[in-house]
Amino acid sequence: MTSRHDSLRSFRSAYLDYLEGARNEPPVVEDLPAAQRGAARAFIESITAARGVDPYASRPSIEQLLARPRQTDDRVGDLADMLRDHLRTAVDSRTLVTPDVAATAAGLASAWVIQARGMRLRIVPEAESSELSYTIANRAEDIAQVFSAFPDSHAVLYATIGERPLGAVVDRGDVSNAIETPSGERRAPRLRRTVVDAATACEEWFIGMIPDLEPASAPEVQLPTTVEPVLDPLHLATEVVREVSTAGSRARIEAKRDSWGAFGVQEAQLLAVIVEAAQDEPLPEAVYRAHVDKLAEIAA
């Protein structure tokens, strides 16, 4: 009995020496008598499993745990920042990524909204280590609620947070149960697209949706303030005379057709003089009358 205890005690002591770094190799269980090997293995299993467990730690209750603040919200923001930077470079320099205030207020899963190339993509984040291919089955209902609440959402980016975020873009149809053919079995929702890094998933989706139909940068729009404020009097007068002449040519009255239809360059030039004079300063009536009389004389 004493011998049995001694050999097992020696084994344990040797194993502790090994754990403490005093031995390079652990003692061999098979060197013990057969009757003691089970106890030796149980000891190794016990001490291996116990290492790292704090025997003094007191676990909080489930109520206390659920009341703790979340640790992940900052990291969702990091994901949004990363996506904005990437999409502005790769897809659309005007990409906006904004907190999804409406979804938050409604208690929905969407955390951020991406707007680029006229499309709207909502982000539903998932914990870093999640296997999205599997967790989609559990989150499909949440994503479906996002689509239902926001009909203007073109798709949802289902992505993990963390240092290397992964993701896949989910379409409306992806979050519905499907009936398989030919078996007719009901299949739970699943990701149709491959899970890749979140930035690539977004970029490929945007480019796939709007290939090259819409330019990434719109042409410069000339605002009213940049238009030349001074009219060209000759151009204006020519246009007016042309309209009068055209109207005269179509007149049924022969006299009108002859007179109006004959209006041309001379009348336009004289009319331009009147307009130009009126642009610089108020045109005295006497001067105006003189111009009109001259114009009537030429036309006659």
Next chain:
Amino acid sequence: MGLSSPPFDPEHPLLTDRKRLDRILDVMFATIQKTLFPRRRGGVRGPVTGQSDLQGVAEPVLEGTGVSTEDALAEAARALLQFRPDRLEGEWEALAVRIARNKAVDALRASGKGLRGTDHRPALRLVSGDAEREGPGGERQPGVFESIRSDWGDPEAEFLVLQDVLKLRDLAREALNDRDQEIFFAVHFHGYSRREVGQRLGLTSQRIGQIYSKSLQTLEAHPDYPFKPASRVERPATRRNR
């Protein structure tokens, strides 16, 4: 927002069976402790450093994140309760171990990135997930990030063995006096060397070894001892006779 949005179903089977939920949470807690602050061979106590006594004085947290075992457990508990029962394959216990491992790894990955300060929790002690990459002889030891997955086995088996560890802890509390309990926990759970324990308690390492061995014999003789050889089921994935 986002991650916190799915509500808990009050009819969730784990919320209606609180004893089972408590057992599961206990094991999740132990899993997270082992992953975040492992004790490794060579008298090295993982990333937890500078403890002033054998029982520890503060809740350790990961550097740069302010994340503690309790924080990681809170995340894991939420994830477990948000998992829809109709999607469950296997047992809740195995799922719980997988979730606990993943949440602990999330916390490790986030450590050292300065994502959260610790000003709001000044009593916490900072430790690094990258700490102690050299053994006592200067030899290289696997870092936490390298080793966390190598110890992982079948989650269902791990649940059972960790449940036995917790039973052993409870039995030690019941069957050993305060001094023997402290020595047993320091060597068996915390991974202190017998020499370190002796120095703290003013005893020789040989004496500590004797007390530890005697305590183990006391526990083994108890009818509720969970690691009885006859009751052990072969679990190759979790038996790592290194």
